[in-house]
Amino acid sequence: MVFTDIATRTYNHNWRLDPIVRSLLDTDFYKLLMLQMVRHLHPEVHATFKVINRTASVRLADVIDEAELRAQLDHARSLRFGKKELIWLAGNSFYGRTQMFSPDFIAWLADFRLPDYDLRKIDGQYELLFHGPWTHTMMWEIPALAIINELRSRAAMKGRARFELDVLYARAKAKLWDKVERLAQLPDLVISDFGTRRRHGFLWQRWCVEALKEGLGRRFIGSSNVLLAMDADLEAIGTNAHELPMVMAALAQDDTDLASAPYRVLEEWQGHYGGNLRIALPDAFGTAAFLKDAPDWVADWTGFRPDSAPPIEAGEQIIAWWQARGRDPRSKLLIFSDGMDVDSIEATYRHFHGRVRLSFGWGTNLTNDFRGCAPFDTDGLDPISLVCKVIEANGRPAVKLSDNPAKATGDPTEIERYLRVFGTSGRKATPVSV
Amino acid sequence: MVFTDIATRTYNHNWRLDPIVRSLLDTDFYKLLMLQMVRHLHPEVHATFKVINRTASVRLADVIDEAELRAQLDHARSLRFGKKELIWLAGNSFYGRTQMFSPDFIAWLADFRLPDYDLRKIDGQYELLFHGPWTHTMMWEIPALAIINELRSRAAMKGRARFELDVLYARAKAKLWDKVERLAQLPDLVISDFGTRRRHGFLWQRWCVEALKEGLGRRFIGSSNVLLAMDADLEAIGTNAHELPMVMAALAQDDTDLASAPYRVLEEWQGHYGGNLRIALPDAFGTAAFLKDAPDWVADWTGFRPDSAPPIEAGEQIIAWWQARGRDPRSKLLIFSDGMDVDSIEATYRHFHGRVRLSFGWGTNLTNDFRGCAPFDTDGLDPISLVCKVIEANGRPAVKLSDNPAKATGDPTEIERYLRVFGTSGRKATPVSV
Numbered sequence: 033m034v035f036t037d038i039a040t041r042t043y044n045h046n047w048r049l050d051p052i053v054r055s056l057l058d059t060d061f062y063k064l065l066m067l068q069m070v071r072h073l074h075p076e077v078h079a080t081f082k083v084i085n086r087t088a089s090v091r092l093a094d095v096i097d098e099a100e101l102r103a104q105l106d107h108a109r110s111l112r113f114g115k116k117e118l119i120w121l122a123g124n125s126f127y128g129r130t131q132m133f134s135p136d137f138i139a140w141l142a143d144f145r146l147p148d149y150d151l152r153k154i155d156g157q158y159e160l161l162f163h164g165p166w167t168h169t170m171m172w173e174i175p176a177l178a179i180i181n182e183l184r185s186r187a188a189m190k191g192r193a194r195f196e197l198d199v200l201y202a203r204a205k206a207k208l209w210d211k212v213e214r215l216a217q218l219p220d221l222v223i224s225d226f227g228t229r230r231r232h233g234f235l236w237q238r239w240c241v242e243a244l245k246e247g248l249g250r251r252f253i254g255s256s257n258v259l260l261a262m263d264a265d266l267e268a269i270g271t272n273a274h275e276l277p278m279v280m281a282a283l284a285q286d287d288t289d290l291a292s293a294p295y296r297v298l299e300e301w302q303g304h305y306g307g308n309l310r311i312a313l314p315d316a317f318g319t320a321a322f323l324k325d326a327p328d329w330v331a332d333w334t335g336f337r338p339d340s341a342p343p344i345e346a347g348e349q350i351i352a353w354w355q356a357r358g359r360d361p362r363s364k365l366l367i368f369s370d371g372m373d374v375d376s377i378e379a380t381y382r383h384f385h386g387r388v389r390l391s392f393g394w395g396t397n398l399t400n401d402f403r404g405c406a407p408f409d410t411d412g413l414d415p416i417s418l419v420c421k422v423i424e425a426n427g428r429p430a431v432k433l434s435d436n437p438a439k440a441t442g443d444p445t446e447i448e449r450y451l452r453v454f455g456t457s458g459r460k461a462t463p464v465s466v
Numbered sequence: 467m468v469f470t471d472i473a474t475r476t477y478n479h480n481w482r483l484d485p486i487v488r489s490l491l492d493t494d495f496y497k498l499l500m501l502q503m504v505r506h507l508h509p510e511v512h513a514t515f516k517v518i519n520r521t522a523s524v525r526l527a528d529v530i531d532e533a534e535l536r537a538q539l540d541h542a543r544s545l546r547f548g549k550k551e552l553i554w555l556a557g558n559s560f561y562g563r564t565q566m567f568s569p570d571f572i573a574w575l576a577d578f579r580l581p582d583y584d585l586r587k588i589d590g591q592y593e594l595l596f597h598g599p600w601t602h603t604m605m606w607e608i609p610a611l612a613i614i615n616e617l618r619s620r621a622a623m624k625g626r627a628r629f630e631l632d633v634l635y636a637r638a639k640a641k642l643w644d645k646v647e648r649l650a651q652l653p654d655l656v657i658s659d660f661g662t663r664r665r666h667g668f669l670w671q672r673w674c675v676e677a678l679k680e681g682l683g684r685r686f687i688g689s690s691n692v693l694l695a696m697d698a699d700l701e702a703i704g705t706n707a708h709e710l711p712m713v714m715a716a717l718a719q720d721d722t723d724l725a726s727a728p729y730r731v732l733e734e735w736q737g738h739y740g741g742n743l744r745i746a747l748p749d750a751f752g753t754a755a756f757l758k759d760a761p762d763w764v765a766d767w768t769g770f771r772p773d774s775a776p777p778i779e780a781g782e783q784i785i786a787w788w789q790a791r792g793r794d795p796r797s798k799l800l801i802f803s804d805g806m807d808v809d810s811i812e813a814t815y816r817h818f819h820g821r822v823r824l825s826f827g828w829g830t831n832l833t834n835d836f837r838g839c840a841p842f843d844t845d846g847l848d849p850i851s852l853v854c855k856v857i858e859a860n861g862r863p864a865v866k867l868s869d870n871p872a873k874a875t876g877d878p879t880e881i882e883r884y885l886r887v888f889g890t891s892g893r894k895a896t897p898v899s900v
């Protein structure tokens with residue numbers, strides 16, 4: 033006899049919305065660290081964030097229903113930090129430090145809600161903008177990306193038979209576990225989940241995190257996703273992002289001010305955070321320029337997170353820089369997080385093992401690798417390169433150069449000016465797949 | 467919020483037994499066809515069946531708890547054919563024929579129960595025997611094998627974490643679906659599930675059957691499992707087995723009588739069943755001997771099921787025999803069912819395609835192929851070669867020679883006598899893996 037739980041079944045068939053973002057903690061940890069600092073030092077700055085689909089061949093507006101997208105964005109706007117969540121943020125230790133977030137900041141979070149959004153369709157794509165105080169618009173990045181990516185996955189699976197979905201997920205699980213077994217061969221691996229923004233779906237990210245926990249044990253150090261970190265008693269992982277130097281650069285008064293903007297960001301950061309949180313992101317306007325002009329104290333930071341140059345080249349460049357400044361790379365940390373997958377993790381690990389401390393942030397290829405898994409014909413489950421970037425601050429255009437011109441964003445005239453200020457040394461175009 | 471169905475949870479944590487065989491229809495269809503005939507023609511014959519583990523390296527008594535085995539066997543003995551089941555057997559058409567089972571037989575089934583069993587441990591193995599009327603002991607073959615195989619799977623998975631089991635089944639599903647996708651490349655494939663006796667478990671067999679239905683469509687013609695056929699509205703598939711010639715040979719009065727026993731079986735069979743059920747199993751005492759001495763009318767039967775010789779050799783031998791007797795092989799049917807898997811199905815299909823009608827019975831490698839799937843260290847999920855054979859009839863020893871001496875069963879002195887009567891032509895030892 034099959035017993036059916038009628039109430040559950042009725043509920044399942046009648047819900048208004050299957051929410052994608054169910055908590056404001058369902059975001060990346062670095063957002064909270066940056067937010068605390070931005071609120072402290074730059075509460076008056078206005079910043080606009082924009083979703084950019086770098087995979088132009090995928091016409092998102094043809095795939096995702098606008099009403100569904102609005103319903104999900106509206107649902108995210110209805111969220112508040114829960115009491116339990118704020119207590120956890122206040123009481124938990126992060127990176128070995130208690131009271132990472134000040135009582136004043138926690139109290140402010142209690143009233144936080146995501147600001148309004150500005151959505152329209154243009155030529156088969158969605159133009160999605162967030163205008164308002166930087167302290168609020170910055171918090172849209174992760175939920176907006178997670179919503180669009182999951183709506184796209186759902187669209188690709190819509191109408192598929194239960195059995196097809198069963199095979200799809202069986203294959204995806206088998207595929208991920210094969211990756212985990214390969215990574216388990218690397219004894220000193222240090223790896224974390226960075227896959228929130230690009231995930232296939234929330235439940236799937238949760239499964240992936242569980243897989244890493246089961247298969248890698250202590251080598252898996254945690255998740256950038258604050259909600260999953262809380263729920264699974266994992267470390268929340270993350271430091272800072274490009275938006276800090278981008279806004280600082282946008283606000284610069286002149287070219288001299290612009291040239292020193294990346295270092296001002298670090299000064300502000302070290303006024304708030306220490307230890308393993310002192311990880312510099314060197315590539316916002318080109319790693320070569322950043323290293324060339326960096327004050328000596330930057331070499332005292334714990335490490336770097338190269339995020340757009342090929343990992344081995346980027347690591348060698350930074351190690352040479354540390355050595356030239358008399359620092360021992362073996363006490364330093366390199367975090368690799370740009371489109372990593374098992375092959376590149378293995379190669380990078382083997383290349384640097386023993387020469388420098390290494391850590392990997394595994395994103396899209398962890399939480400959204402369904403390539404070859406569908407038992408039906410679709411490319412709607414292949415990941416796309418979707419980002420949400422700050423495009424202006426206080427009315428001034430924001431720019432990112434990156435080590436890879438394919439990842440540059442901003443107004444072309446401004447990009448020209450930045451290239452004059454920072455130079456073009458070391459920039460190399462590489463196709464961006466995820 | 468997670469809602470827990472408390473009643474279901476409490477029930478799940480307290481059941482006395484998770485039964486392996488839940489219905490007397492959870493058996494192979496040919497058993498019912500044979501039973502109807504045996505009851506009609508040989509109701510007085512007593513026959514003993516015995517479980518034989520040909521994979522001696524697996525010490526079943528060390529793996530399977532005796533109390534659990536007895537509980538499962540006792541549960542199977544408690545079963546009766548349900549009213550709905552008997553109505554279906556009476557009302558359904560099989561192989562295109564209505565009323566395959568006589569009202570008299572159906573009425574007799576209503577009182578049927580499995581007879582007692584005789585179980586002891588000997589040197590790390592179970593000795594499991596079924597004594598009694600052939601009409602009853604023959605019905606133990608499939609449930610006894612399914613019970614032992616599933617108890618062995620359960621033992622290998624006992625105490626494993628939920629996540630490990632999740633990966634295990636994900637990989638097994640992915641593995642099977644890859645096989646299905648390969649088979650789907652064969653446009654004229656005709657295949658059925660023959661995997662009941664060797665299955666990993668009942669629920670897994672059901673998934674496999676669903677996979678074939680989904681992936682192969684009309685090329686999947688049905689299941690030998692009567693219960694699954696009823697539940698999923700599939701054709702029940704099967705004809706007859708070695709026990710018929712084995713018992714008939716055991717009962718033979720002298721060597722002359724023995725030599726003609728295989729053909730007497732066919733005479734009896736064609737008195738009961740026609741059309742696609744007239745499939746001869748030629749290898750009980752060697753295919754070469756069977757074909758050499760067969761009366762001409764045997765060539766009028768629909769086809770053969772070679773079950774121990776290598777498929778291509780066996781098929782060629784039978785095709786040549788049909789041609790020598792002036793029959794057109796293109797109107798004839800060959801059914802291959804001996805340890806088939808995708809490689810051998812593809813090779814056999816390609817070899818014979820267009821020359822003869824082909825059908826495949828896919829058993830162990832369909833319903834119990836977990837090789838390489840466990841994310842933990844075990845060989846307890848690799849299939850073993852377990853059979854349940856008739857060993858005596860009316861006190862006289864029963865023998866099977868087979869085309870493969872590794873599959874021969876019976877008393878060595880009797881085997882010698884049978885080899886003198888039937889000859890050794892064409893016998894070739896091949897390792898038996900499943």
